[in-house]
Amino acid sequence: IFNKDLGQHILKNPLVVNGIVEKANIKATDVVLEVGPGTGNLTVKMIDKAKKLVAIEMDPRMAAELTKRVQGTAEQKKLSIMLGDVIKMDLPYFDVCVSNTPYQISSPLVFKLLCHRPLFKCALLMFQREFALRLVAKPGDPLYCRLSVNCQLLAKVEHVMKVGKNNFRPPPKVESSVIRLEPINPPPPVDFEEWDGMLRICFMRKNKTLAANFKTQSVLDMLERNYKTYCALNDICLMDAFNIKELVQQVLEEAGFAESRAAKMDIHDYMKLLVTFHEKGLHFR
Numbered sequence: 001i002f003n004k005d006l007g008q009h010i011l012k013n014p015l016v017v018n019g020i021v022e023k024a025n026i027k028a029t030d031v032v033l034e035v036g037p038g039t040g041n042l043t044v045k046m047i048d049k050a051k052k053l054v055a056i057e058m059d060p061r062m063a064a065e066l067t068k069r070v071q072g073t074a075e076q077k078k079l080s081i082m083l084g085d086v087i088k089m090d091l092p093y094f095d096v097c098v099s100n101t102p103y104q105i106s107s108p109l110v111f112k113l114l115c116h117r118p119l120f121k122c123a124l125l126m127f128q129r130e131f132a133l134r135l136v137a138k139p140g141d142p143l144y145c146r147l148s149v150n151c152q153l154l155a156k157v158e159h160v161m162k163v164g165k166n167n168f169r170p171p172p173k174v175e176s177s178v179i180r181l182e183p184i185n186p187p188p189p190v191d192f193e194e195w196d197g198m199l200r201i202c203f204m205r206k207n208k209t210l211a212a213n214f215k216t217q218s219v220l221d222m223l224e225r226n227y228k229t230y231c232a233l234n235d236i237c238l239m240d241a242f243n244i245k246e247l248v249q250q251v252l253e254e255a256g257f258a259e260s261r262a263a264k265m266d267i268h269d270y271m272k273l274l275v276t277f278h279e280k281g282l283h284f285r
């Protein structure tokens with residue numbers, strides 16, 4: 001009866017359910033967005049606390065199950081179900097998000113939520129353990145990666161609880177964790193595409209120096225193309241002696257990160273680096 005492709009593992013342990021609901025700290029004025037409600041074990045615990053709950057569910061059988069479960073209760077009017085794939089949908093307004101979805105959509109879901117406007121108060125998200133640990137990893141942690149930096153640029157991230165496989169029916173193959181996201185409001189004034197473009201290069205080999213990563217020919221070609229466009233648009237004449245490799249190394253030296261390694265740099269380091277690139281007219285898109 002459960003659809004493995006849709007990651008249908010139902011949360012059975014009421015302690016875990018209650019722990020998530022408690023951490024969500026739902027107020028009577030809040031609109032809750034629940035992604036992947038399944039049979040509604042979390043839904044029924046949240047709906048009486050909220051002003052309204054919007055559930056996004058891909059499986060019509062699950063949606064029917066959930067409808068049945070609240071039918072005839074006082075909460076029935078507060079529930080609306082949107083049928084479909086959360087990644088392909090326009091999200092409605094919400095204050096708090098709670099989600100327990102298949103692990104394939106973890107990364108797109110995090111960034112879909114963080115790009116949603118207006119910003120929400122917080123999100124409680126169940127993820128595969130390793131993915132959750134990547135989200136919260138700090139500089140120097142073995143799991144610190146581009147995902148950690150991108151997520152922590154836009155949100156405060158906290159590991160809330162470990163959830164073992166046996167809390168689910170049927171049990172999944174992997175261990176899970178719940179994390180809490182709180183968007184930084186207002187968001188930092190960073191062009192996310194530029195930011196991510198730069199991070200991709202820094203993290204190509206996260207334990208190598210930036211100077212080494214930025215000597216890659218395809219990287220230099222890309223930066224040179226973008227630089228020429230930038231110069232053309234801003235009426236800047238290219239010097240005869242122009243050398244992209246030297247210019248890039250000059251930026252790294254000036255920012256003080258030529259010998260730094262991505263694995264050890266924090267958000268402020270990356271912000272300083274991006275500003276220094278921009279000051280020299282170097283762009284990542």
Ligand code: SAM
Pocket residue numbers: 006007008009010011012035036037038039040041042056057058059062084085086087100101102105
């Ligand atoms: N929240 C319930 C619980 O904790 O017991 C069920 C969780 S179950 C792990 C995942 C649910 O997400 C399933 O009901 C599945 O049909 C639904 N789902 C899977 N992919 C989805 C998607 N892309 N968009 C919306 N719902 C999805």
